[in-house]
Amino acid sequence: SQFRLTYNMILNLLRVEDLRVEDVIRHSFSEDPAERDTQRMRLLLSKGETALRALEQQTPDLDGFRAYHEVDARAAKLRARFGARLLELAPAVFAAGRVLLVTREDRGFALAVVVRSPAASATTNRPKLSLASLSAARKATNSSALSNDDDGPHIVALVLRARIGAAPNAFYENALQHRDASTIVPRDGDGMIKSVASMLYSLERIRGSRITAVLDAKLALDANAIDPPRSGPPDVSKLAAALDGLRNLAESAQSGASQLPRALHPRLDLRVGDVELEEAWLELEQLNAQLQSSPLATSAALGDALDVLERHRALSDKMQRLRWAMSDDSLQLLPDYQQRVAVLERLNYINGDGVVQLKGRAACEVNTSDSLIIGELVFENVLHSLPPPECAALLSTLVFQEKTEVEPASCSGLLDKAKEQLDEILLALAAVQAECGLPVSPVEYQRMMCHAGLAEVVFEWARGTPFTAICALTDVQEGSIVRAIVRLSELVREVRNVARVVGDAALYTKMELTNALIKRDIIFAASLYLT
Numbered sequence: 444s445q446f447r448l449t450y451n452m453i454l455n456l457l458r459v460e461d462l463r464v465e466d467v468i469r470h471s472f473s474e475d476p477a478e479r480d481t482q483r484m485r486l487l488l489s490k491g492e493t494a495l496r497a498l499e500q501q502t503p504d505l506d507g508f509r510a511y512h513e514v515d516a517r518a519a520k521l522r523a524r525f526g527a528r529l530l531e532l533a534p535a536v537f538a539a540g541r542v543l544l545v546t547r548e549d550r551g552f553a554l555a556v557v558v559r560s561p562a563a564s565a566t567t568n569r570p571k572l573s574l575a576s577l578s579a580a581r582k583a584t585n586s587s588a589l590s591n592d593d594d595g596p597h598i599v600a601l602v603l604r605a606r607i608g609a610a611p612n613a614f615y616e617n618a619l620q621h622r623d624a625s626t627i628v629p630r631d632g633d634g635m636i637k638s639v640a641s642m643l644y645s646l647e648r649i650r651g652s653r654i655t656a657v658l659d660a661k662l663a664l665d666a667n668a669i670d671p672p673r674s675g676p677p678d679v680s681k682l683a684a685a686l687d688g689l690r691n692l693a694e695s696a697q698s699g700a701s702q703l704p705r706a707l708h709p710r711l712d713l714r715v716g717d718v719e720l721e722e723a724w725l726e727l728e729q730l731n732a733q734l735q736s737s738p739l740a741t742s743a744a745l746g747d748a749l750d751v752l753e754r755h756r757a758l759s760d761k762m763q764r765l766r767w768a769m770s771d772d773s774l775q776l777l778p779d780y781q782q783r784v785a786v787l788e789r790l791n792y793i794n795g796d797g798v799v800q801l802k803g804r805a806a807c808e809v810n811t812s813d814s815l816i817i818g819e820l821v822f823e824n825v826l827h828s829l830p831p832p833e834c835a836a837l838l839s840t841l842v843f844q845e846k847t848e849v850e851p852a853s854c855s856g857l858l859d860k861a862k863e864q865l866d867e868i869l870l871a872l873a874a875v876q877a878e879c880g881l882p883v884s885p886v887e888y889q890r891m892m893c894h895a896g897l898a899e900v901v902f903e904w905a906r907g908t909p910f911t912a913i914c915a916l917t918d919v920q921e922g923s924i925v926r927a928i929v930r931l932s933e934l935v936r937e938v939r940n941v942a943r944v945v946g947d948a949a950l951y952t953k954m955e956l957t958n959a960l961i962k963r964d965i966i967f968a969a970s971l972y973l974t
Contacts, residue, residue, distance in 0.1 A: 448780055450787065451814040454803045457793060464780055494758055508748040511739045515550055515749065516756070518730040519652075522546070525723040527651030530596045532720070533713045534561045536657055537598050539666045542692065542704065544656040544731070545602065545649055549746025552614050552655065552735065554689045556662050558646065558670045559599035597650045599670060601682075603689040604636055604643040611741035614693040616643075640683045642690060646670060655731055656706035657713070662688040706731075778880075785879040790815065790872075801945060808940040811933045812841040813892060819868045821941050825861055826950060831957040832905035833858040835931065837865065838938065839901040840893045842930040847896035849917050854902040862895065869893060897927055904928065905960040925966050932962050 448464075456464045530537065537543075541557040605615040635645040646669070664685045668678035696703040709715040709724050739745060787793045792803035792815075799807075802822060806814035820826060826834055836858055853859055866889060873888035900913045914921055939954035 448783060449814070450783060450792075451807065451810060453780070453783055453787065454792065454799055454807050454814065457797055457803075458799050458807070492762070508739060508745070508752060511734065511737055511745075512749055512752040512756075514730055514733050516753075518655075518727060518734065519546075519550075521723045521727040521730065522655060523652045525651070525720060525727055526654030527596075528717065528720050528723075529654065529657070529709065529713075529715070530561055530598070530651045532715045532717060533709075534596065536707070536713055537561055540661040540664055542658045542660040542662060542689070543600060543649075543654060544658060544703075544706070545600070545653045546655060547602075547604070547616050547746075549616060550749045551616060551740060551745055552731075553602050553604060553616070554614050554693050555600040555602040555647075555649065556664065556685055556689060557598050557600050558664070558666045561596040561598055597648045600647060600649045601664075601669060601685055601689075602645050602647055602649075603686055603693065604645055606690055606694075607638075607641045607643065609694070610697075611743075612693055612697045613735050613740040614697065615741075617741055617743045617745070639679055639686065642683070642686045644682075644686055655727065658704040659707055659712070660692065660704035782876075782880040786815075786876050786881070789875050789879065790819075792818070805941045805944045808944060809934075809937045811930055811937055812838075815872055816841060816865075816868065816892065817934075817938060817941060819872065820865065821938065821945065821947070821950065823864065823868065825864045825868075826938070826953070829857055829861055831953060831960055832902050833861065834953060834957045835905040835935065835961050836898045836902035837861050838934050839897050839927065839931050840865070840895045842934055843894045843897045843927045845894070845896065845919060845923055847917055847919050849896070849919075851895055851897070851899035851917075854899055858898070858902070862898075865893060897924065900924060901928065901931065901961070904966075905957070907960075910965050928961055928966050932958055932967075935961070 453464055456462060537557050537560050539557055539560060543555045543557065545553055545555045547553045603614070605617065606612075609615060611617050635647060636643050637645065662685055665678070665681050668681040669685060671677060692703065695701040706724075706728060707713055709717065709720050715721075734740060742748075784793070784797070787803065788795060790802070791800055792806060793799050802818050805821065806818040809817045826837070829837065833855060836854060840862070869889040869892055870885045873883050873885035876883040876888075877885065897917065897919065900916050900919075903913050903916065904910075910921075914924065917924070919927075935954050935958045939951055939958070942948075942950035942954060
């Protein structure tokens with residue numbers, strides 16, 4: 444549970460061909476829950492690939508609809524922002540009679556006229572819509588929309604779905620146009636579509652995510668005649684008149700006899716000073732123009748093809764998330780690893796291809812202290828000018844971790860200068876790590892990595908001072924002094940190995956002598972129980 448990456452571990456693993464750092468991270472305790480789910484994710488991925496192939500074989504002509512689906516998906520996201528926000532900020536524009544461009548269940552376009560405004564539709568005692576109605580309304584909002592406004596304001600609108608026997612029209616649900624009206628009229632609440640005067644319509648609660656444009660057109664209508672407050676039958680003649688007005692607009696626009704009424708600009712026409720809303724409207728207008736001008740807008744297969752593509756997209760997204768969860772990119776420690784690799788590359792321990800260089804091979808020899816600190820001390824020649832006792836005292840600052848109230852006295856000018864060089868190295872290392880993204884503070888890093896509390900004690904011990912005498916120089920307990928000097932002996936041997944790797948015979952000999960000076964007497968006795 445305490446697994447963490449170190450520079451020494453990374454450098455050693457980079458030198459091994461058969462084992463990657465990512466593999467070690469994956470088998471760590473922190474990644475255990477994800478690793479246990481890998482088999483289940485592989486099974487889900489296999490099932491997903493089978494389902495994708497089945498979808499593609501089910502509808503072989505999907506390629507022609509892919510571009511339309513991509514544009515429609517972008518438009519659906521914008522509608523989710525635009526329509527709901529407009530219903531909030533400008534409810535007055537949705538007065539009874541206002542003509543709207545809305546989306547259908549098959550994601551095509553339809554013309555609608557407002558029967559009840561947001562306020563009126565909230566207070567009118569209307570019967571609940573059937574489950575099929577609610578399902579169709581949700582389907583029309585396009586499941587790719589980013590926001591769900593099911594609980595937001597809505598309007599009641601009369602939607603012209605199609606005219607039986609009419610020519611293909613971008614504003615008609617063309618899959619319905621050539622069907623017998625008797626097969627479309629709902630029985631026992633099956634669906635919302637009804638028929639009057641060869642026109643198929645539905646009276647729907649429409650939320651913001653279905654509103655594509657508010658058009659500069661109004662129709663005269665009697666809301667209570669079309670949508671009786673107490674669920675009575677509508678006035679057929681007034682209902683047909685309203686639908687006929689929508690039909691004239693749809694068929695004139697499709698034939699080119701006249702253009703569809705322009706969409707009202709949120710700021711210029713509706714006086715809504717919302718910058719984000721205006722940006723969404725401008726982009727939505729461009730996407731709507733692309734969709735309406737596409738020959739696929741009049742295809743009877745539009746709804747089925749887009750449904751398959753939407754399922755294909757949702758399934759592909761799930762599979763992509765599964766692949767990501769099984770990949771190295773999902774590892775919690777991967778960013779830390781990448782940042783540490785960047786540090787090693789900056790300091791020339793590895794090259795751009797991840798190959799360990801001479802400094803890196805030398806740093807691999809160090810386990811007792813931070814590999815980078817020892818590497819920089821050796822390659823900056825800090826230890827070359829120091830006699831063995833001063834070397835021991837300087838290296839002791841990297842192994843002693845306890846607190847002491849006694850300020851160690853200055854042992855020699857050479858040691859003081861070397862201590863200043865060590866501080867500069869620590870600050871430089873911390874700065875590089877911080878620049879590479881690691882959460883390192885230079886001052887805190889220097890304070891945590893270097894403790895000079897036993898420098899004087901170790902210096903005197905290396906000069907042959909008895910153990911009882913060095914204990915009098917500090918308030919640190921005897922056991923802590925013994926542990927620190929034993930660890931120091933290990934570090935000195937590691938520095939000796941570093942000197943061997945880099946080919947520095949003088950430093951190698953000096954570390955041998957330093958270790959011989961500190962490895963003596965009671966601290967390294969076979970047993971402390973002496974007779």
